[in-house]
Amino acid sequence: MDRGKRRNLPYGVLALAAVNVSYFLYLLMTGATENTLEMAQKGALLIVDGRYFGGILPLLTSMFMHFDIHHIGGNLLMLLVVGDMLEERLGAVRVILIYLVTGLAGNGISILWYGWMGDTVVSAGASGAIYGLLGALFCLMIRSRGSVPGFSRERMLLTVFLMLYSGVVSAGINLAAHIGGFLAGILMGFLFVKAWKTGKKKGGRGAFSGF
DSSP: GGGOOOOOOHHHHHHHHHHHHHHHHHHHTTGGGOOOHHHTTTTTTEEEEEEEESSSSSHHGGOOOSSSSHHHHHHHHHHHHHHHHHHHOHHHHHHHHHHHHHHHHHHHHHHHHHHTTOOOEEOOOOOHHHHHHHHHHHHHHHHHHTOTTTTTTTHHHHHHHHHHHHHHHSSSSSSHHHHHHHHHHHHHHHHTHHHHHHHHHHHSSSSSOOO
């Protein structure tokens, strides 16, 4: 084996996955996944008749929470596929930053949307942040004129399949979070175009590849 060409692990993506899995195991052990009110008490977004309850903390905690094994399974698969491609060029820190910023954006749009609709909703899941990663990758692909090593036709089809899988098997789909996260991801992608190109030249994977 040529050790010089061996790729490092995507530590940022793995760290995000570990937090999601750990939180899910905690929710399972406490029985929170069986009760939406309990999920809200453990950190999910709670909107009642269009009014948001919970303060600032659920904006962050909810993006690491999941309702069942299918919910977290689909999201983690997308996270590993899309996040790995981003981290190879941008580094772990930027991937984590994109996840957090776009997850917050997705939650913010959810609150505005369901507030305007006057709905009652308990929302949790990493999909807003993951769609943010996808939006960033989409932006960087466009800026690179579609030339993204490692993003083959087969991998693109796999990504689409995972998106469909996550949407179909989830108990409920928060489209506002998906759209908000994706659009925020596109904006984040524009911020990191230079880092993306530098990361390509350096063949990064470090915490601050191309920084």
